[in-house]
Structures are given as structure tokens and as C-alpha cells.
Amino acid sequence: MKIPRKISFALLIPALAWSCGGTQQKVESEESATVEAVPSAPSLTKVWETTEELTTNESALYDASSGIIYIANIDGDSAEKDGKGFISKISKTGEIIEKEWVKGLDAPKGMGIVNGTLYVTNIDELVEINLTTGKISKRHKIEGAQFLNDLDTSGDKVFFTDMNTGKIHVFQNGSFSLFAENQTKINGIRIAEDGTVFGLDAAGLKKYNSDGSFEILNSNVTGGDGLIILEDNVFLASRWQGEIYLIKDGIETLLLDTKAEESNTADIGYIPSENLVLVPTFFKNKVVAYKLDY
16 A cells, blocks of 8 residues: 655654754763763872881882882981981882891982892992892992982993982993083983983973983972883983972973971882882982872
């Protein structure tokens, strides 16, 4: 039987309505998806903290090969040769494995690992520690050194800073050389995978050329302490007083401010696989770990 034209048109109306509704739903869904895709502000969220046994802890270093976190403890004056300083070992979840794993240091600060050796700055000397035995194997006195501070490694090179003399030293194959000088209050140092050197001093965050010349990437985060390279043009920088910044494309964002609690943020460490920032709190005698979202 042939369907009258009136009935045909009536049957089409629900179909058209359904079709329009489906299109509208799709548009609304796409708009919702766009809104949900807006990134949240970068943040640090506290995950764990150690007990308050790490005396004047200044630096944290994560060793991916063993899963151990090494902590440098000054335990006294940061420039006094008193033999009280020590290195601790803690786990990735904040348990203190061995509080005084290495003893007999003065004021240990920056740390780095090359071929089974832990290198540590110790006021005016570079100390070598055997990772297997935990024994000090060598002490290198640095001529003219006054306040050796942060340290990082690149291949078999060990870079370390002297905050008082404004110098960046390099140790390689048993010999020392000068990478840069006249870097006022130079402290934090990190080496990128391609060998590029980055540093924190009184002028801000610097990117160095191979001849020691530099450009300033950020001039607001001055007097920085710890430095972490997250990716190209993205960094974490701490100020000892109690601040941690994310610096992206030269623009800084304050992520953490613990000055009111009088909790310091010294030479920070980082566990890349967990986006976990390790914060030595200095006079609070503990390490606090924060999850980084950025």
C-alpha cells in the first residue's frame, strides 16, 4: 500500500529531530572535552617525610641504579672543619636505612656518582667514597677553595661550584681544571644529557657555553640553591630560605613556600620515574618528598 505524503512527512520529523539532537550532543561533548583538556596549574603535593634524625641535611641525591637516596648532613657549621659531617642512606619511601653510612666529613654538600664512586664537596676538598664499601677512598684538596657547594656529573666529568670564590671547577681523569670564574655566589649546578651546563647564582638561572661564557635564562630566581632539569627549558630551582620554583621558558612559578614554618629548601633531589622532589629541610633535620605535577 502506498503511504500518503502527509504520513511520510510525519514519520520524517522524529528522524530529523533525532539527527539534530545527535549533532548537538556531539558538539556539546566536544566542547566539554575541550574544557577538560585545560591543564591544571603546576603544584607540589607532600607524599612523605623522614623522621627528624638527619642533622642539618643539605643535599639529596637519588641513585637510579640502586634505588637509594643519599643525604649529605653537615651536623654543625657549614664552613667548619670539625669532622662531624656524614652521609645517610634512605629509601624511596622515606625510611632511614643507615643514618651514618659514611662518617668523618666536615660539611658535606653537593654529591654525584661516576663509575661506582660517590663524589662529595667538603668545604675545600673533593671527597671520593666507594659506593660498595662506604669507605672514603680519596680526598682532593682544591687550591684556593673556600666554600665548595653543589656538584653534578657528566660522563666521567665532575663539575662543582665554590660559592665564595665564584668558580666552577671540573675534575676528570685525576686532573682539575677551571670551567668558569667570576660567577657571584654560584651554587646550584646541573648538566644536561648533551653536556650543557646550567647554574644558579646571584644573577639568576644561567646557561653556559663550552668556553664558560653564558646567557641568563631567568633573572628573578636569584641566589638559588638546588637545580633540577626536568626537560628542555623546564627547571626546578630552590632557594635555601624556603622556596621552590618551576622555571619554564624563562618564566618562574612559585610552587612551594615554607618560610613561615622556618623550613628550608636546600639542595633538592629528584626521582624522575615518580616525579618526586626530595627536599632537605636543613635545620628541621628531615627530608620531605613532594609529588610534582606540571
